[in-house]
Amino acid sequence: MSTTATLTRPAASVASSARKKGSAASREQRGPRTLYIDDVSKHFLLKDSLLHVLDHVSFSVEPGEFVSLLGASGCGKSTLLRHIVGLDNDYEGQIRLGSEIVRGTSLDRGVVFQDHRLLPWLSVEDNVSLGLINSKLTRLERQLAVREHLELVGLRGFEKSYPHQLSGGMAQRVAIARGLVNRPEVLLLDEPLGALDAITRLNLQDELLRIWRQEQATMLLITHDVEEALYLSDRIVVLDVRPGRVKGIVPITLARPRDRVSHAFADLKREVLELLSIEIPGSAEDPSLAGNI
Template sequence: METAKLVIDQVGKVFSTKSGETVALDKTSFEIKEGEFITILGPSGCGKSTLLRIVAGLEEPSSGRVRLDGREIHGPGPDRGMVFQSYTLYPWLTVEDNIAFGLQLKGVSKAERLEVARHYLELIGLAGFEKHYPIQLSGGMKQRVAIARALANDPEILLMDEPFGALDAQTRAIMQEILLKVWEESKKTILFITHDVEEAVFLGDTVYVMTARPGRLKKSIPVTLPRPREYSVKNSAAFFELKMELLELIREESLKVVKP
């Protein structure tokens, strides 16, 4: 009986281009358990985002399959929440209406969806901003709303594609702490793509490192740092050791694609 929440089984992806076929992913396999926070690292162009889009159902794999709760994925579904690097908020809707939008589509009553929206506003630290519009928010605040909107739909898994990549370093660090707080409260299964090694270690239960294109799993590194995690753990020797191990793995793969 399948006990994993998400199963990536020998997934491959080939794109056809004018110059021929490009293999983006090749025989990639791993499993994620219920409630795990998994981060994925890899050199640019290794297929990290392609893999996430396949899990989201936005791309079909050329080979292999993906199963969520034992069901094979074909196309998008409400069981998967997606957060992109761009904020993708509706500018004509207030903050609370952005968060409640998916619930409205499901036919949830106004009173119930506003109650859910305000719960997540409290969780992400934006209580009092219910009636604001996205244009009135900073980048970090917009991304918090995007995360709250994804969680409000109560997905089985949250898929995050470099959600903090467009933020400045200080805001990014704060957002990492906020996300951990939200995860500890919601216990959602999270698959998180990032280029940032420190971010991968700070957030993840396990870090998966991918090879250069064609992307496949190179190594999985368990993160044994205690939870709940405080920002100060980034100054610990254990954190530094994990960071250096991952930097070396990424360096090995990045050198493979550097032209002599």
Template sequence: MSGSGIRFDNVSKRFSAGSGEVLALDGVSLDIRPGELMTVVGPSGCGKSTLLDLLAGLTEPSGGELTINGSPVRGPGLDRGVVFQQYALLPWRTALGNVEFGLEAKGVPRRDRAELARGYLELVGLDGFAKRYPHELSGGMKQRVAIARSLAFDPEVLLMDEPFAALDPQTRDTLQDELLRIWSRTGKTVLFITHGIEEAVYLGQRVAVLTARPGRVKEVIDVDLPHRDAREDPRSAPEFGHYRHRVWSALRDEVSQLGASERRTEVPAQRLREVAGVGHHD
């Protein structure tokens, strides 16, 4: 199935915070093309995860409209798969059983589920680990299972909220390459949230840079790296350094503004993140 087009049209999001409000997102307008892998970066607390939660249907915008293929997002749906930083696997199920969970939600007959689930485990490089339980898997393997589970019910859109942040650098690099391979093979539309500039540049066809809170789209940077499909690592190419510098240049003032804002406020930034986050780490 090919990916779907996504549109944020002047989207804002407010959260109650004691006797006042926190404006997490303000007037976000952003188009994500069908089949595109777009990455989003911004300073801590700028609303990156809130952006993804809105698209996942886990919370509703306070203003504006969010659509997929022209249809408004009204709640969670099987057209979207979500992968969080926390693996959120069912500990009493094997890797195969966790992947089958998404197929059950879609109503796939029992006789077909195991075969399909094995195919998705193979897609993420986990053939041979179908009978392992989560506690028997490494962090990277758990995240592969989470990705396989999200892919299993064949969503049009894959939403990824810093899925590799907790992994060691070697595992993270490996899973970045795996994601690019899976994206190239499946043609899904992917929205990937990250704090890492290098990760954003390496993965994204375009990088959306958000401002400090309240989050707005400051700039969308097209990334055209050589060697993406070759043996050479594009991170060693001069163009990679160019795009990394462009993203950092767009972010630098926002990070400075965040630091100044946190020095002025009496409310700790962590508390604001707890209030504004439907639960993650942004």
């Protein structure tokens, strides 16, 4: 499927102008910023005891980098993402985008969830347009930005469709377009491919990489899939379970596109699985692992 965005010259000119408004304009003025997670801890009060969810978590995501936060269910990945988005400000430590402390939601941080969360009574283009609800764009600029991002994710021609008319993979593409349409500094991905079938998931992993390269985006992916993290990431931050703490940060230096069955890929997978304290049988591959934990 062709996914190249092709706007007419006048439309492209307006779209380029639209990018310079709102948060995109501020980003251009101050330059790219690093996302810092600095000594973040979180606990919940359960009756007479404390449940420690995150324990002094620290790492960073550089501009233009693709980083995965990897860990088993219950390690605090999604809790940390809520803090980064700004949905929950009750934690210890500090989260910063450059020198600016993150408190509350902002157009600087886009998010795509595992559930696409499309509103069923809105068309595809209207769902994507929700990402611009607080922008300073004119109506024409909004329309052009929505069109451009639907082309980016390969959904040109589906503008007037409704969520019930889309496949699961197409619905997630709409969610990705909505997350990117305001051109956030960081796109946060909370297991966005987790509910998809295996074939669609593999295809959308390649689509994510294409979009990441084309948009020169900064992405932080939450996942429990080891192979997905290895295939997509520049670095993998591995979290331990209860409390969630950083067990290690693994740089992935394999050239893209990556060969999932290469020896180098298998060696890195073994390294990550060992960090996750998953015992690996003596055979070359344990089919029960299937890339997941």
